[in-house]
Amino acid sequence: MSLPRSLHPFDLVMASTRVYSSLPVVGRHLEPFAGLTAMAMYGHHYAPAAVRGMVTRRIGGREVAAAPVVVTGEQSTGRRRVPPYLSFRAQRQRCLYRSSVRYGDHPAQLLDVWRLPDLPPDAPVLLFVPGGAWVQGSRVLQGHTLLHHLVKQGWVCLTMDYRVSPVNRWPRHIADVNAAIAWARANVDKFGGDRNFVAVAGCSAGGHLAALAGLTPGDPAFRGELTEDADTSVDAVVGIYGRYDWQDRSTPTRRNFQSFLERVVVGHRQSRRPELFEAASPLARIHQDAPPFFLIHGEQDTIIPVGEARAFGDALAAVSRNPVQYSEIPRAGHAFDLVDSSHARRLAVEVGRFLGSVRDRQLQADTAAAV
Template sequence: MTPCVKWLLRAGPADYMLALSEAGASLPVVGKRLEPLGALTAMSVWGARHAPQALSTMTTNLLKPGTGDDRRRDRESTQEVSLAALRGVVSAADLDAEWPTAERTPPIWDAMRQRRYLYRRAVHYGNSPAQVLDVWRRKDLPAQPAPVLIFVPGGAWVHGRCMGQGSALMSRLAEQGWVCLAIDYRVAPHHRWPRHITDVKTAIAWARANVDKFGGDRNFVAVAGCSAGGHLSALAGLTPDDPAHRAELPEGADSSVDAVVGIYGRYDWEDRSTPERDRFVDFLERVVVRKSITRHPEVFRDASPIARVHRNAPPFLVIHGSKDSVIPVEQARSFVERLRAASHSLVGYLELPGAGHGYDLVDAQRAGAAAHAASLFLNQVYRTKSQIAAKEVI
């Protein structure tokens, strides 16, 4: 049988819906307006596979006796746990300094209501209409070049716009004099893997060549991301010279990064050892990669940060919630263990007690503490690199 006939016999309703949305998006004139339907379909497929188990886990946790007291203790211990996680990674003087007071309103509400550090919108970093970024920085940025953070939003690889994500982290860094670039990128089902990581690498290369126009230091570019963005950030940090990701980069472009912060990311695209991981790989096969892991195992392995760890990895800070029901915390623990065994650079790990997936959008206390912890880590890495560069000059 031809591949087309085999697909028709094997496909389910979700596959037909995705195929129809992709076909609609390819139509002339009106196709561009139909692309959001494909993203909505893909999100529905993801939800159908993951929402039942996630909701079941959340319900079980909420109905357990003493849940309210446990949640309060977990939240109150956030700063203490953060300090313990950073000890030995960040200088003692920084850890002893006063931590910022926690906000009361959810970060997503503050992000939609006011963006006090949003400096420039929709700057193009590539040729595709989706390849745009927002610049976050203080208006009174000092004269000397400022360290740079690229923020990669999450969205299950089918939604690639910030829309309030990362606001706590970028606001904290912008307040301290950083330049932050919040990027959008192309997503499935209309743009298959590896378009996602290609766009992240393109944004990094653009920053290395152009961020000085906004007061940034081209010699220090870090990357951070949440969920799918955490995966993309980690992969970008570990594979600066991968030829498979450089198809759209200019000759000689630098897509390396100086530090990575992965926030409740997915670090393994191969493992099918649990029902949750098996459902995830099935989602990748049907929606994101559109290839079978059995026939193309190298694609899934090459896209797995945990399989790309090496001794020259940049400094990493991994942040994950202990009660994450979407990407279980074991993913982060395994990744950090592999990193610490191989990398010669700093590897920090902050496991937030009681935090779930997307905590940084709805939980002001945890979002503020995690953002401050990430800023301490990033400033430590920046200072260290600056000191090394100064000694080399001398």
């Protein structure tokens, strides 16, 4: 790892987190605190804008509260609902089929399998990658409304843990995602899934990892311990308020984000190792054979501004030979699927519709080829 030109108190704190996380026996239990420390030390940069955005959305919500909201064919009355982050336990209890399945040898390489007991044969598969600024990566809590919806539609859903910074440096995160994809391609039929249709989705940092995995199958830099014949390709990608640009330093906010990547996630300065940041940036990895993409973002996201998702979607649509669909949710901020039930349902329905159409096209193509 290259050291910063000048020692900063932040670097000392991060060094201490790596020390206590490496302790025998107890170290692995302390790793989450290292990530929380990093988020807390950088989070103050985003707090004012996040608070302003939350206030704006609440005021806007009261202004339109009397009007019904139509969400993909379902009408809601504007009354208060249980936030999704409070209903995840019930959703998980209804749909969890098998917990803590190993997709690799490391203790952190675990996933949960969600499916119905009476699943039809060869069900399509979605791997969900949680977010958390690359310093948290837990399969608990995130994405549960989406997974619950897809499971009811007859899908097998996998939600994963992966190794995170600052204890684990880039590209460990994407290597674990690829390991989970390869595991699904080789093993998901044991749980009723179709190994020939595996999609990947993720929120925030997980959206970045999902997009990067979809654009870079077989990249040797991102394979980790996988063998050369392991299949890391996916049939569709869903990016949910994801970060798609790891290179831009054009504004103070962007420079702050790049500093976070340098000090916490990558461990190298961008000026000294620009190729690392370019290789990890989905915006720089676009190509015409990209799988079908669905991008969804909140209009009032103050953590990852919506302009980044728009730019990535436009650039991808201009090049890719496969469908690229973009959806923007009015008055929604970052992590909207955790705090607003109507937004979470809209996300689930739109993603389900998109993935269903991709799956149908694949089945039609397979039938035509067989004939």
